[in-house]
Amino acid sequence: xxxxxxxxxxxxxxxxxxxxxxxxxxxxxxxxxxxxxxxxxxxxxxxxxxxxxxxxxxxxxxxxxxxxxxxxxxxxxxxxxxxxxxxxxxxxxxxxxxxxxxxxxxxxxxxxxxxxxxxxxxxxxxxxxxxxxxxxxxxxxxxxxxxxxxxxxxxxxxxxxxxxxxxxxxxxxxxxxxxxxxxxxxxxxxxxxxxxxxxx
Numbered sequence: 543x544x545x546x547x548x549x550x551x552x553x554x555x556x557x558x559x560x561x562x563x564x565x566x567x568x569x570x571x572x573x574x575x576x577x578x579x580x581x582x583x584x585x586x587x588x589x590x591x592x593x594x595x596x597x598x599x600x601x602x603x604x605x606x607x608x609x610x611x612x613x614x615x616x617x618x619x620x621x622x623x624x625x626x627x628x629x630x631x632x633x634x635x636x637x638x639x640x641x642x643x644x645x646x647x648x649x650x651x652x653x654x655x656x657x658x659x660x661x662x663x664x665x666x667x668x669x670x671x672x673x674x675x676x677x678x679x680x681x682x683x684x685x686x687x688x689x690x691x692x693x694x695x696x697x698x699x700x701x702x703x704x705x706x707x708x709x710x711x712x713x714x715x716x717x718x719x720x721x722x723x724x725x726x727x728x729x730x731x732x733x734x735x736x737x738x739x740x741x742x
Contacts, residue, residue, distance in 0.1 A: 545683055554679045555729065557687025558627075560635035560720030565685030568597060571637065574684065578676045585665035586655070590647040591673045592711050594640035603704065604640075604697075604716070605633035611696050632691065635720030639677055640701070641670050646710035670714045678717060687722035690715055 545553065564571070575593050584590060596604050609628050616624050632638075643666040652659040674690060681688050694713040701713065 550679045550683050554675075554682050555687070555726035556689040557722050557724075557726050558631040558689060559723035560631060560687055560718065561723045562634060562636050563721040564636045565721060570684065571595065571597075571681075574677060574680045575639065578673050578680070582669070582672045582676050584669040584672075585662070586651055588647055588651055588662075588666070588669065590644045590666050591669050592642035592644050593673070593677075594642065594705065594707065595637065596640065597637040600705075601635065601637045601718075602633060604638055604701065605629075605718075607697050607700050607704065608632070608693050611693070611700070615696075631689065632718040634723070635718045636686070637719055639717040639719070641674055641714045641717070642707070642711040643667070643670050643714055644708075644710050645712055646708075667714070674715060674717065681717075681719050685721070686719045687726070688717050688719035690717055692716070 572595065575595055579589075579591065579593060582591070605628055609625060612624050612628070613621055648662045648666050651662050655662075678688050678690065692715055694715070698713050701707070702709070702711070
């Protein structure tokens with residue numbers, strides 16, 4: 543389906559129960575990511591965002607890495623709950639999108655525009671956030687459920703080595719997605735007027 547922009551944002555939620563099924567073909571998932579990389583804006587048109595799409599056994603491999611990394615750091619008593627969450631909310635899905643920012647691009651901009659050198663890392667985070675929201679919303683519009691996770695920097699080195707990713711790529715977030723296996727939690731809202739000022 544293709545909702546209008548407001549409806550698409552309204553329906554975007556965090557799903558923590560996923561199935562390894564897809565409502566669409568893999569080529570449409572790839573097209574969703576390509577669209578975001580091409581059309582989402584970036585500071586100075588830096589185009590510093592990098593994406594990695596993990597499907598099938600690659601998706602499973604990522605969450606094995608996460609599980610092993612956490613098992614080495616979480617207490618024996620707490621790990622069963624952690625393991626269950628990984629298996630039902632993330633690994634159980636159809637795929638994962640990894641969001642990266644290319645530090646080589648950021649360094650080059652810092653050298654070219656020294657007046658703004660300190661801002662470029664922050665602006666890269668903004669760029670990544672826009673890509674995350676765009677892809678999350680579009681995946682949901684395609685019929686997927688998704689959530690945004692941050693197991694970096696815990697998993698960075700092993701993920702980089704496993705998929706032979708460039709050293710200059712910095713991992714920002716992980717987005718597991720799949721067919722929703724249940725409804726999302728109820729969403730609560732703080733008063734909008736307390737979070738906005740209007741002067742006219």
